Amino acid sequence: MNPSIYANDTGLFVVKNCNFITQSFNKMKFEAITIKDIAKALGLSNSTVSRAIRDSYQISAETKQRVLSYAKEHNYRPNPIALSLKEKRSRSIGVLVSEIANSFFSQAIDGIESVAQEKGYNVIIAQSKEDILRENSSLDYLASRSVDGIILSVSSETEDFSHIQGLYDRGMHMVSFDRIVNFDKIHKVKTDNFQASYDATTHFIKNGYKEIACISNAPFLSISQERLEGYKSALKAHKIKIEDRLIQFCAHGGLIYKEVETAMNTLMRSKKKPNAILACSDKITTNIVRYCQQTKIAIPQEVALVGFSNLVLTDLLVPSLSIVMQPAYEMGRVAAELLIHNIENKNVVKQFENINMPAILHQRASSAKKDA
Amino acid sequence: MNPSIYANDTGLFVVKNCNFITQSFNKMKFEAITIKDIAKALGLSNSTVSRAIRDSYQISAETKQRVLSYAKEHNYRPNPIALSLKEKRSRSIGVLVSEIANSFFSQAIDGIESVAQEKGYNVIIAQSKEDILRENSSLDYLASRSVDGIILSVSSETEDFSHIQGLYDRGMHMVSFDRIVNFDKIHKVKTDNFQASYDATTHFIKNGYKEIACISNAPFLSISQERLEGYKSALKAHKIKIEDRLIQFCAHGGLIYKEVETAMNTLMRSKKKPNAILACSDKITTNIVRYCQQTKIAIPQEVALVGFSNLVLTDLLVPSLSIVMQPAYEMGRVAAELLIHNIENKNVVKQFENINMPAILHQRASSAKKDA
DNA sequence: TTGTATGCGTTATCAT
DNA sequence: ATGATAACGCATACAA
Numbered sequence: 163m164n165p166s167i168y169a170n171d172t173g174l175f176v177v178k179n180c181n182f183i184t185q186s187f188n189k190m191k192f193e194a195i196t197i198k199d200i201a202k203a204l205g206l207s208n209s210t211v212s213r214a215i216r217d218s219y220q221i222s223a224e225t226k227q228r229v230l231s232y233a234k235e236h237n238y239r240p241n242p243i244a245l246s247l248k249e250k251r252s253r254s255i256g257v258l259v260s261e262i263a264n265s266f267f268s269q270a271i272d273g274i275e276s277v278a279q280e281k282g283y284n285v286i287i288a289q290s291k292e293d294i295l296r297e298n299s300s301l302d303y304l305a306s307r308s309v310d311g312i313i314l315s316v317s318s319e320t321e322d323f324s325h326i327q328g329l330y331d332r333g334m335h336m337v338s339f340d341r342i343v344n345f346d347k348i349h350k351v352k353t354d355n356f357q358a359s360y361d362a363t364t365h366f367i368k369n370g371y372k373e374i375a376c377i378s379n380a381p382f383l384s385i386s387q388e389r390l391e392g393y394k395s396a397l398k399a400h401k402i403k404i405e406d407r408l409i410q411f412c413a414h415g416g417l418i419y420k421e422v423e424t425a426m427n428t429l430m431r432s433k434k435k436p437n438a439i440l441a442c443s444d445k446i447t448t449n450i451v452r453y454c455q456q457t458k459i460a461i462p463q464e465v466a467l468v469g470f471s472n473l474v475l476t477d478l479l480v481p482s483l484s485i486v487m488q489p490a491y492e493m494g495r496v497a498a499e500l501l502i503h504n505i506e507n508k509n510v511v512k513q514f515e516n517i518n519m520p521a522i523l524h525q526r527a528s529s530a531k532k533d534a
Numbered sequence: 535m536n537p538s539i540y541a542n543d544t545g546l547f548v549v550k551n552c553n554f555i556t557q558s559f560n561k562m563k564f565e566a567i568t569i570k571d572i573a574k575a576l577g578l579s580n581s582t583v584s585r586a587i588r589d590s591y592q593i594s595a596e597t598k599q600r601v602l603s604y605a606k607e608h609n610y611r612p613n614p615i616a617l618s619l620k621e622k623r624s625r626s627i628g629v630l631v632s633e634i635a636n637s638f639f640s641q642a643i644d645g646i647e648s649v650a651q652e653k654g655y656n657v658i659i660a661q662s663k664e665d666i667l668r669e670n671s672s673l674d675y676l677a678s679r680s681v682d683g684i685i686l687s688v689s690s691e692t693e694d695f696s697h698i699q700g701l702y703d704r705g706m707h708m709v710s711f712d713r714i715v716n717f718d719k720i721h722k723v724k725t726d727n728f729q730a731s732y733d734a735t736t737h738f739i740k741n742g743y744k745e746i747a748c749i750s751n752a753p754f755l756s757i758s759q760e761r762l763e764g765y766k767s768a769l770k771a772h773k774i775k776i777e778d779r780l781i782q783f784c785a786h787g788g789l790i791y792k793e794v795e796t797a798m799n800t801l802m803r804s805k806k807k808p809n810a811i812l813a814c815s816d817k818i819t820t821n822i823v824r825y826c827q828q829t830k831i832a833i834p835q836e837v838a839l840v841g842f843s844n845l846v847l848t849d850l851l852v853p854s855l856s857i858v859m860q861p862a863y864e865m866g867r868v869a870a871e872l873l874i875h876n877i878e879n880k881n882v883v884k885q886f887e888n889i890n891m892p893a894i895l896h897q898r899a900s901s902a903k904k905d906a
Numbered sequence: 907t908t909g910t911a912t913g914c915g916t917t918a919t920c921a922t
Numbered sequence: 923a924t925g926a927t928a929a930c931g932c933a934t935a936c937a938a
Contacts, residue, residue, distance in 0.1 A: 172925050196915055197915065197917095198916095207924065208925085208926090209924075210555075210923080210925070212915095212916070212917060213924085220923060220924080221923070221924080223621075225924085240915085240916075241619075241678070241915095243615055243619050243624060243914090243915080244679060244915035244930090245916060245917085246615045247615050247915080247916080247929095247932095248915080248916050248917060248929080249916090249930085257583050262643050262644045265640075268635045268640035271634050271635070271659070272633070272661070275660065275661055279660070279672075284658050285658065286626070286657065287647060287659055288647065288657075300651075302611075306614060307564075307566055307611070307613050307614065308614045308656070327818070393770050448847060448850060455850065473846070475848070477849060478820060478824055478827065479847060479850060479851060488937075491635070513916070568931055569933095570931075578908080579908065580909090581909065581911095581932095581934095582933085584932065584934080585908090592907060592908080594907060594908090594938080597907080597908085613932070615931080616930065616931035616932045617931080618914095619916095619930090620917070620933060620934095622914070679915095714907080876935090908937100908938085909937080909938075910935105910937070910938095911935090911937095912933100912934090912936100913934095914931105915928100915930105916930090917928100917929085919926105919928080919934105920925105920928095921927095922923100922925075922926095922928080
């Protein structure tokens, strides 16, 4: 048994037949202590130790003390996986979003994690990257008994909810979030998009704007529809005609600059240019700013802008930009609280919640028209 | 046993002693199918079914077929928790960062998740919120055998690494990330902060600036020290005197506006004002922009600015702002690949990697001095 | 080719 | 007050 050291195909060194190394590894891979170990060391049975640790009344004070101090000394931690197997619950929740590196979602995950941490749950994250196939496989993966519940925001490709229906049928606890699932039997937590959009549009009208355009996300998304409705209702309420030429869509939510450029060209090169624009996603908002910088269109002198955005910098971007900010962190907290409440109270009658949270309209004084 | 429905303290309705409801719930909580169920249904033993599913060569084609089709029909999924218990590995990795809702970290998590997904691992996230106590308890929590390895970026309060040393001693696989642990026996993935800072400072010098200030993060953080060294070295290489009065620190990395305000006041109200500033974190960068907007200091006419930032909007912010961007997504991928490689190749000799990844300096032409 | 038995770490149900 | 045993779902060494 000569020690042999050679490079494996990853270029790292591998060691075989080498007592020195092997021993050092055996030492290093500290086998975490279990109840059995404690029992053996103290000459007790497994069950006694288990009960002592769980502070059962059946155990004598002396034994309890012995077990506890030994456990503490050896840094005993119950194995959560064994517990999960026994209790048929993992104390972890899955979060599926389209994109983690998106301010809105990362703020929401922040909120979810905060609640989960308070209640002793793990948070397992997955992203669909706006891909329906990846969304479905991630859901399957999470659902195969490794999470107790799922918080999800569907991808922009998701028009068919049968997969989610399937999960519901198998008894998975779920909360739909932001981009809502068009399916009755699921809890929903979302921004009051209608009201937010209504308020933003009204803000324009009150400041004297009447040629108000709206650039929206993919038309079949719940958020798009609600925001468009809010815009239209505000116009209607103020007896301003709704004109289709002033409504533009970006199929990918403005992710691609070209989309926004096309929409803006259509609007700004027409004879009756709008003097105000409502931008219905953060990518659309910032790409409009980019467009205006490039084409030297002055905001708000030539065109005023109110945009949905959760990017922390937007308020610095253009002094006259008013922002509709979704309460992402709070939405995350509410979704997590709702989900965990459901997980832990299985006897609760399932009346599915539909929670609408108000967005915050950060009005910048200068977004008002000078002559208004 | 009268059915009774009453509101619990959460305001939701609870049902007790009600057969109707109980039955409907029993139906709803679809008990996922196990190997045992399949065995019973097909009159086989557990092990035969197990082997058939794992496509063992020992099983006859016919039996295999029977098992597989039954499994598929009933949507059998192996229970990952039982597997974890058996194999003593959970196929999940923990990620501990100070703050999820931070562009750099959320981009990094994006990278980590991408690799994990490819390799069949779960990603469990936790945040320290820059709190050393929360950092330690999160580490304990993750480490108590529920993850196979941990990727961590320490909090700005972490000066003592004994907790991490303890984890190492217990055999936990770890990769230290971005904010590096000052501890030998751990893999490290970080930005080449020295070079980035050196290049940014050189950019100033080449454009004719000589009064270059540096506003840095908490002084004992590895990233702060390296960035400061790069700044100093660049000055030295160009025979510019290093002046302490031009070096300012923000203990909380500019998180609090006041910190940056104080630093900027000190710099800009002195007799020998700097004409260029290197901002060593994204919060510092944007708060300097905010400060300049408020005090009407023109960038770059009065003071030029180069800042570290991973915020997607920074390029829109000030047309003359040059950005040092860390390759967050790639760093996440590398960290995850390194970690998973380590988890899966336990015999590899532990030569701890120290990976330095180059930052990207986005130079904006207009950040050059007009007269240079 | 298939079946039986054991163990992973824990708790619950019996015993004693 | 304590101990023995079974069970959670799976994989595998050993038997047949």
